[in-house]
Amino acid sequence: MPQQLIDPHTEPGGPESAGRWWRNAVIYQIYVRSFADGNGDGIGDLQGIRSRLPYLSGLGVDALWLTPFYTSPMADFGYDVADYRDVDPLFGSLADFTALVGDAHDRGLKIIVDVVPNHTSDRHRWFEAAVRSAPGSPERERYVFRDGKGAAGELPPNDWESVFGGPAWTRVADGQWYLHLFAPEQPDLNWDSPEIHAEFESVLRFWLDLGVDGFRIDVAHGMVKAEGLPDVGHSSQVEMLGTTVLPYFDQDGVHEIHRGWRRLLDSYDGERIGVAEAWAPTAERLARYVRPDELHQAFNFHYLTTAWDADALRAVIEESLLTAGSVGAPTTWVLSNHDVKRHVTRYGGGELGVRRARAAALLTLALPGSAYVYQGEELGLPEVLDLPEEFLRDPQRGRDADHGRDGCRVPLPWSGDEPPFGFGSGGSWLPLPAGWRDLTVAVQSEQPESTLELYRAALRIRRDQPALGDGPLRWLAGPPGTLVFAREHAGGGAGVVCAVNAGDRAVDLPAYGETLLASGPVRSHGDRVELPPNTAVWWHVADGNEGER
Template sequence: MTNSAAWWRTAAIYQVYPRSFADGNGDGVGDVAGIRARLGHLKTLGIDAIWFSPWYSSPMADAGYDVADYRDIDPIFGTLAEVEALIGEAHDLGLRVIVDIVPNHCSDQHAWFRAAVEAGPGSPERARFHFRPGRGANGELPPNDWQSNFGGSGWTRVPDGEYYFHMFAPGQPDLNWGNPEVVEEFDGILRFWLDRGVDGFRIDVAHGLVKADGLPDIASLAPGAGKPYEDQPGVHAIYQRWRAIADEYTAADPKRERVFVGEIVGPDPEGFARYLRADELHSAFNFDFLFCPWDPARLRTVIDDTNSAHALVGAPPTWVLSNHDVTRVATRYGRLDYTGFGFDDRRHGVPSDLELGTRRARAAALLSMALPGGVYVYQGDELGLWEVEDLDDDLRQDPIWERSGHTERGRDGCRVPLPWSGDQPPFGFSSDSGDSESEPWLPQPAAWKDYTAEAQEGDPASMLSLYRSALAIRPGFGDTPMTWLDSAPEVLAFRRGDLISVSNLGSTPAELPTGTIVLASGPLEDGRVPSDTTVWLRA
């Protein structure tokens, strides 16, 4: 593990989605035992830290983002003792550990919420959430017009007639961050995991914790006012408090700075930067880059805007191509008629040229890794996996599928278990071998036989080899700023220190600047950069 306190400024961080990474007990669901057995893959890949999506006790109404107990591990994944061993083993390999924390909402099976339902209107237990009486003659209407991000009303009624607000599924009641008990509880949760050696937290829905006073109707607000349950000014005091806790642990062990990365959606660049002030979060996900099409002008604008916004507060940018909520990059980039890649733009059923998408995914990987700041890799992107869009509807587990009335097919397609070895499903995902290996919780395409980690091992042309090579070279870019080089409009060429990155998004080959080639996402064409290709050079 690097001794640099500011390791996070340039870190390559790998997202593990536990139920789909590796299955250690053979039941078809990924778990902590499976992760521990595959840590060598991550070490060899060359990443600096692992971000684990939620593994807490949960009824799984939203794949673990509905937490019933923040201080325990769901039995489907293993035990707290196994997680503590995993943290130690990762540290022994030089890998830092970031855990997901879900502070906007908990599960309707959380002890607090069960007590709130039983306690009744006006009780201290209900004050930990957003309970309100209904509107209408008999309270038959929701308290306001707020909608769930998963579709339908954001309010669900309990037997005594009151409603509670949930930004997501009904099984995910929003916590009331105006209540001191909530604030103090999460202080304790942070310390619980910091005491177990974690190096940081990824904050789910970091922009959503505070709601506007009075919970006003959206229809009553001025145009462009934004949602009254997102990006409210009071959220910053929460993160200032959290930063003080992290800094306390860092002061006790200065070589291991504890960090936060926020999932922040919605604010303008200046509003985004406010989350990254020196006494708040260390970094935040760059969704503008994630959602940007493979278009040179738009990518250049996003890169410039990102760098400018982060420069306001001296924070490092992050660059993200995929995660557990969006269509896999190879599928996205293979679609020719897209305008963006937002959460609500999954485009199921729209044809995708996977050969084109894979070529662009390779080029985008090198582009993102060359940019200043940190970079995130979603599990399976290093194997070149695509979105599995032909899942049987009766296998879908994403609550978006049900909440949308079966009009939005949800996020299961990017969460299909990884293929590790062998020539037929389940491709070594489970610990058992041969015919006894359990079927994974979502089926893998038979065509993934050529995309297993085993199949790509030792193939210099494979996606896995490209990622390993890029992540090995990437530290050479350091923490230096970038300078654009003169190039054609369809070419993104910039220099950082003595390294140069050239990405050709045009239809004709592009000339290379003077330098020695150190890595390319694809073969060159008469010494020039072909379409949808990125080349790194040393000046």
Template sequence: MTQLDTRPSYVHAPGEPDASWWRHAVIYQVYPRSFADGSGDGVGDLPGITARLDHLAELGVDAVWLSPFYRSPQADAGYDVADYRDVDPLFGTLDDFDALLARAHGLGLRVIVDLVPNHTSDEHAWFVEALAAGPGSAARERYLFREGRGEHGELPPNNWESIFGGPAWTRVPDGQWYLHLFDTRQPDLNWEHPQVHTEFEDVLRFWLDRGVDGFRVDVAHGMVKESGLPDWHGHVSMIEGTEDDPADEPADETPEHRPAPMFDQDDVHDVYRAWHEVLAEYDGDRALVVEAWVEPLTRLARYVRPDEAQQAFNFAFLATHWDAAALRAVVEESYATLDAVGAPTTWVLSNHDVVRHASRLGLSVPGSRPNGIGPDDEQPDEELGLRRARAASLLMLALPGSAYLYQGEELGLPDHTALPDDVRQDPAFFRTRGAERGRDGCRVPLPWASDEPAFGFSASGATWLPQPSSWARYALDAQRGVPGSTYETYRAALALRRDQSLGSGGLAWLASGADVLDLVNRSVRVVANLGADPVALPAGARVLLASDELAGSSGTGLLLPSDTTVWLRAD
């Protein structure tokens, strides 16, 4: 049996509880089409979100991030934007957005909206104009049109592949090709064009003038491409990660220091410096959080230098397997790297692009990241995955810095891993001909009420993706007020995190066994047991919160079971 020690090893100094909100906030991601349906058409919308904002206030989060709700043909669930200054009728109107924002602010919730600057929809006015204007036109210079290779231009301009599968180039009838790192219907913008810069600064101001508190930047490491768009023989994954081919590397460079030519180029930081200045024009401490799948962490830290973005998702943490040594290493490296540039560490375990951590942690390799799970794939152990997910969430919420929650994780939702192919909508599924199951499984509409149509998501019973019948037990009404439920555990953790100022706190490790993480943050001691054997807690330990039931008693000594995290009162 593992015995705990008390020798501290300090890795992160505490900050001030009244520091900028984004340094310690817990932010809840709302995926609009799957949160709550106010119209009854089976697709979530802005009025539905507004009607459910009380849930987020009760849960205890500080802010809401809304995935795209802009006017769009929905070829990629709204990440193909046709008009950045309007709401798609599928989700409501600008008046509906203003009402949502007012209600959120009235509840003390800040609101972050998505920004998609790497590409537009093929129905955006600029791209429609570019197609009509023809080769050599000024309109085409706002995108990445190129002549093809081969005797008659019949070959793409380079060998780049789309993140969603297949070639990253599409040929138009006049013979030119345009770049799309994602779907064919998402043409990449040319960020060497000054009008593109001006346009997005105006878009920022449009939403800042309406009162938003910040922006989540999609594909934040994209936009700028290497000059000349050279061939590249590495691999681009669906969630924007890349793997270089060592044969492409000069002798004095390594994959970690030479980004792929379509990502993480040095000039992209000029964009964030300019946007930082735009946000600084407004009162209220507005913020940018960047979605940058870059390695190593020293590359990520460049995006959150003092004159750039305020936050960057820590995907290295999300991608780490359920292993104590690996998690300790990534936590230590994160603080060392991000503290060096004065930025908070922004923790995350799930989002709309990855298999939910309640399912990932139930796989035979816990924490691995398949690009979706289908009925013919390995099925997670749902009970074990939830147990580990609760433990992982309590660990994350105890760490200093900011944290993001993905809608439904407070209910313990797993992925829908048995979706039939004929209901899938993710373009990655179709472009890879099913080789990648895609992201639909983590985007299924939420269950609010166990015995209502569509589990309370829509009064009509319609849902744009089917919900598994087993989700009745995860519904909010089945958990609210139930001691030890996942919802009540999250709610208690967020209350303690706020009361004890853990988000602005410090971190010291205590010596422990190979399968245990043992840390102190302000007045809270956190012990996470990732091993198979129980861990003896200190005599007289005062338990504040645990992710699962503990064994023993406070009088005879408590035991921390496998795959469990406990918060104790630090002496």
């Protein structure tokens, strides 16, 4: 296989942007309810996060993304917001938040918060006023209310389906219907209303003024609906998510919203960023969200959903780099988050899943651009598949019980021999498996070969090696079932070669240089190495030497 150079800097916004922190940042996702409990009520909170900042800075990440902590009735665990400018008492107070931001910044950690613009809670004062008001009133114009079909309006206005299952419409007492693309407790906002634009600009300014470094934009592909709200004409629409443009997702009009937000972010100092949670049917359509005048990053779900297969991984890596690079944006890489099964389990579970996950970590952290780490993946945590029924409260289970997200949201194990393993003094809102006693932070910190120490080492090397992070990637020849590529510093000098064996047999490879890190044992014999299945290795090489092998 010939060498191939992929440089993501192919358009304006390229090399001169390489110094911007967000282009190569490693961003750690904190699911606030499940990270650390500071007040002993069994639920994670801002005080708990603040107490664990030494751990996070020691891990070596650059920024923290916090899931919603705003005032909420918690129908969707905080993604149903009742007050966008306050902290829910469950998680603390605004004073706790400002203290957290200050302490994080003192440690060199940036703070990214969620913003939820597609919908509010049904307990938001705006929606409560809309339900009390008459059809056609200004209060109802803030949401998507419509008359129903049928002789008496008894049928929904169209055939749209909720992501959480069932119709996307609920009828109110006076006979009109309101749209909710998620739970009925999450009514969609009407972004045709100038009032909505003004309100969210005000919300963003509120948190920017408190010092946040950016926003992760929930359902960034939502907000705008096709004119006339046409039928999809297809049932089981959830199967179409991310594979086709729907009249309620990935409409072209969302980009004007993001352009306005980019202008707002650019008006603040310190490179404040916007990150799109956007599902798009193609990499080309996803790249539109990160054009130079729009958002800074978009989650690369195509990479997350790719099977553990060398050819498939290479294809998605190449496509991602080329399409993001075509608009001058960095690519992001993510293996897990709070909405999907943990990748240890997706990769086969057990010892096999752990080996593949460790190799995937080195692959991911060696790729150009920015990487996201979901809390607990640095511990090699698997999905919890046997939670007792009484704990399963994820509204997505309404679509399909097998797609519930509770199992990836189980709190972190910190220390000790019994659950809740140091999560807090008052138990935990979801039970931790007793078998996690060997996966706690305390135990793994004492084991040089643990997954936690692998992440610490990889993140330290990534910071120390100018070739890693943003910049070009050059593919090298490798045996079938492998990925081999070089990362070279744009200013010249030493580089890094990464090799990954995603196959089921050991392969023979050149020893490209000094071994920096491996996800598992690697046998050396002279100037060759035997790379076992489901294993990755990083080498430090002199500039250009990898091409001579």
